[in-house]
Amino acid sequence: MLKRWLGDVKESEFDTIEGNHNPVIIAGFGRVGQIVGRMLTLRHIPFTALERSPEQVDIVRRFGNRVYYGEPARLDLLRAAHADKAKMFVLAIDNAEDSLKIAQVVRRHFPQLDIYATARDRFHALRLLDVGVKYFVRETFHSSLKLSEVVLQGLGDSQERAMETVSVFAAFDEELLQKQQAVQHDESKLIQSAKEARAELQSLLESGVDGEIRIS
Amino acid sequence: MLKRWLGDVKESEFDTIEGNHNPVIIAGFGRVGQIVGRMLTLRHIPFTALERSPEQVDIVRRFGNRVYYGEPARLDLLRAAHADKAKMFVLAIDNAEDSLKIAQVVRRHFPQLDIYATARDRFHALRLLDVGVKYFVRETFHSSLKLSEVVLQGLGDSQERAMETVSVFAAFDEELLQKQQAVQHDESKLIQSAKEARAELQSLLESGVDGEIRIS
Numbered sequence: 001m002l003k004r005w006l007g008d009v010k011e012s013e014f015d016t017i018e019g020n021h022n023p024v025i026i027a028g029f030g031r032v033g034q035i036v037g038r039m040l041t042l043r044h045i046p047f048t049a050l051e052r053s054p055e056q057v058d059i060v061r062r063f064g065n066r067v068y069y070g071e072p073a074r075l076d077l078l079r080a081a082h083a084d085k086a087k088m089f090v091l092a093i094d095n096a097e098d099s100l101k102i103a104q105v106v107r108r109h110f111p112q113l114d115i116y117a118t119a120r121d122r123f124h125a126l127r128l129l130d131v132g133v134k135y136f137v138r139e140t141f142h143s144s145l146k147l148s149e150v151v152l153q154g155l156g157d158s159q160e161r162a163m164e165t166v167s168v169f170a171a172f173d174e175e176l177l178q179k180q181q182a183v184q185h186d187e188s189k190l191i192q193s194a195k196e197a198r199a200e201l202q203s204l205l206e207s208g209v210d211g212e213i214r215i216s
Numbered sequence: 217m218l219k220r221w222l223g224d225v226k227e228s229e230f231d232t233i234e235g236n237h238n239p240v241i242i243a244g245f246g247r248v249g250q251i252v253g254r255m256l257t258l259r260h261i262p263f264t265a266l267e268r269s270p271e272q273v274d275i276v277r278r279f280g281n282r283v284y285y286g287e288p289a290r291l292d293l294l295r296a297a298h299a300d301k302a303k304m305f306v307l308a309i310d311n312a313e314d315s316l317k318i319a320q321v322v323r324r325h326f327p328q329l330d331i332y333a334t335a336r337d338r339f340h341a342l343r344l345l346d347v348g349v350k351y352f353v354r355e356t357f358h359s360s361l362k363l364s365e366v367v368l369q370g371l372g373d374s375q376e377r378a379m380e381t382v383s384v385f386a387a388f389d390e391e392l393l394q395k396q397q398a399v400q401h402d403e404s405k406l407i408q409s410a411k412e413a414r415a416e417l418q419s420l421l422e423s424g425v426d427g428e429i430r431i432s
Contacts, residue, residue, distance in 0.1 A: 023371070031337055035360035036367055038414075039385055045371060088370055090363070116367050118359065121247055135366050142358035143334065144251035147306070150351050151252055151332050154304055155239070155261060169255055198254070 021082030022046040025113075026090040027072035027102055030056065032118050032139060033092035037067075047090075048081045073102045075109060083110045091117035094139060096124040103131045122177055126184040145170055172197065237298030238262040241329075242306040243288035243318055246272065248334050248355060249308035253283075263306075264297045289318045291325060299326045307333035310355060312340040319347045338393055342400040361386055388413065 024040060024047035026033045033049060040047050049067040051057050057069045070077040072093070083089070089106050093099040099117065106113055115133040119125035128136045145166050152162035176197045183189035240256060240263035242249045249265060256263050265283040267273050273285045286293040288309070299305070305322050309315040315333065322329055331349040335341035344352045361382050368378035392413045399405035 024367075031354075031356045032360045032363065035357070036364050039364040039368065039381060042385065043368065043381060088367065090367060092363075114370060116363060116370060118356075118363060135370070137359045137363045137366070138247075139359045140247045140334075140355045141251070142362045143353045143355050144248045146358045147248065147308075147332060147334060147353045148252050148255040150353070151240075151304065151306060152255065152259065154330060154332060154351070165255060165259060169258065 021085040022048045023087045024048070024090060025050065025078075025081050025083060025086050025088070026092060028092035028094070028099075028118075029067045030092065030094065032094075033090065036090055036092065048086075050077065050081060073098065073105055075105060078105070078110065083113060086110075086113060089113040089115045091115055091133070094118065094120050096120050096127070099124065100127055100131060103128060103133055107132050122180070123184075125177060126181055129181050130184075141173075172200075237301040238264045239303045240264070240306060241266065241294075241297050241299060241302050241304070242308060244268075244308040244310070244315075244334075245283045246308065246310065248310075249306065252306055252308065264302075266293065266297060289314065289321055291321060294321065294326065299329060302326075302329060305329040305331045307331055307349070310334065310336050312336050312343070315340065316343055316347060319344060319349055323348050338396070339400075341393060342397055345397050346400075357389075388416075 024045060026037055026047050026049040029037065029049040029051040033051075037047060037049055050070050050072045051067050052069070052071050054069055057067050061067060068081070070080075072078070083106065089110070091099055091103055091106075093102060096119075099120075103115055103117065106115060114135075117128050117133045117136045118139045119128055119136045120139060122138065125136050125138055148169075149159075149162045149166045152165060153159060157165075176193065179197075180190060180193055183193060240261060242253055242263050242265045245253065245265040245267040249267075253263060253265055266286050266288045267283050268285070268287050270285055273283050277283060284297070286296075288294070299322065305326070307315055307319055307322075309318060312335075315336075319331055319333065322331060331351075333344050333349045333352045334355045335344055335352045336355060338354065341352050341354055364385075365375075365378045365382045368381060369375060373381075392409065395413075396406060396409055399409060
């Protein structure tokens with residue numbers, strides 16, 4: 001019964017990873033890493049999860065997940081996880097410094113691995129781009145968009161109109177982030193680019209506006 | 217120039233909120249609260265933001281946002297923010313205990329306010345439902361879905377197939393959360409419901425499967 005939905009469960013001592021290599025390594029098995037892992041499990045894609053918090057390892061195991069205890073920045077653990085044979089490295093660590101350290105180790109020693117990362121905020125995201133990650137997602141960005149969409153509807157927007165505002169904002173913000181990569185080490189330029197972008201976005205949205213929300 | 221895109225900028229001493237009441241109060245002006253606020257600004261919907269961290273207030277002001285320094289659980293601050301006349305309360309506090317405390321104060325003293333909240337995780341979400349919030353979004357959930365979608369595509373999925381897996385998962389997980397509200401105080405039942413749901417989701421997905429991802 002358990003085996004049916006867990007797939008190949010590997011029992012392992014802490015810090016030792018047995019068996020063949022898996023195509024995906026997930027570093028950090030917290031809120032984000034667990035969802036990626038569950039999605040892979042659903043699709044029968046085996047992965048190796050690395051998590052540095054023993055309490056967290058214990059909790060996620062109780063809920064039936066596969067995860068190994070260890071510090072993902074350590075080269076010996078990465079080798080034990082067969083990072084040299086894996087295809088993808090999911091970096092789901094919310095501490096920006098730790099995340100960047102791991103990204104650097106992986107890029108240096110396992111350059112064949114594509115890194116898909118979570119970023120704490122736009123500053124973390126900009127630094128991940130510098131290190132050469134293939135893709136990043138800001139960890140609270142998409143939930144913020146979702147909340148905004150529901151908030152606008154709660155204030156009287158149609159679903160269509162709320163989604164339009166959110167998608168224009170999101171596309172614009174993602175583009176801004178790419179532009180900001182060039183000026184990320186200059187705070188005044190960063191602030192200036194944020195302000196200019198906001199003015200541009202405002203006029204963009206207003207050119208398509210068919211009436212403001214009325215608050216009763 | 218500044219005024220053009222900031223709308224009505226109110227200069228205020230810390231802890232004093234002047235001017236008329238705004239229809240929306242945003243408690244917590246961190247990563248989530250700021251995006252909701254920017255979206256409202258774009259749509260010319262005035263809001264009052266409350267943030268307890270002076271450093272955070274300073275940072276967001278430098279980037280041109282309106283925010284007041286204060287502890288959102290304090291009844292006098294809520295009254296000063298005209299919570300009695302507002303329509304919506306956006307609760308964007310990531311600490312679960314603080315968030316629940318504020319939700320309780322708001323529900324008790326300003327029952328006309330609809331609360332739209334972020335939840336740290338599913339346990340926080342379940343407790344918010346208990347307190348009577350109108351809507352919640354788990355703060356890393358939607359970014360986790362987005363990352364999963366891109367990860368599946370990076371492993372060879374078509375965009376369509378990746379999005380299908382993610383949307384089936386998301387709908388199922390949201391439904392599970394509603395079901396878990398009934399058993400949230402019993403850990404063994406919570407674990408059991410998570411396991412049963414996983415088996416059900418697995419078979420649901422597999423009934424529609426047209427071939428597994430092949431990892432080269």
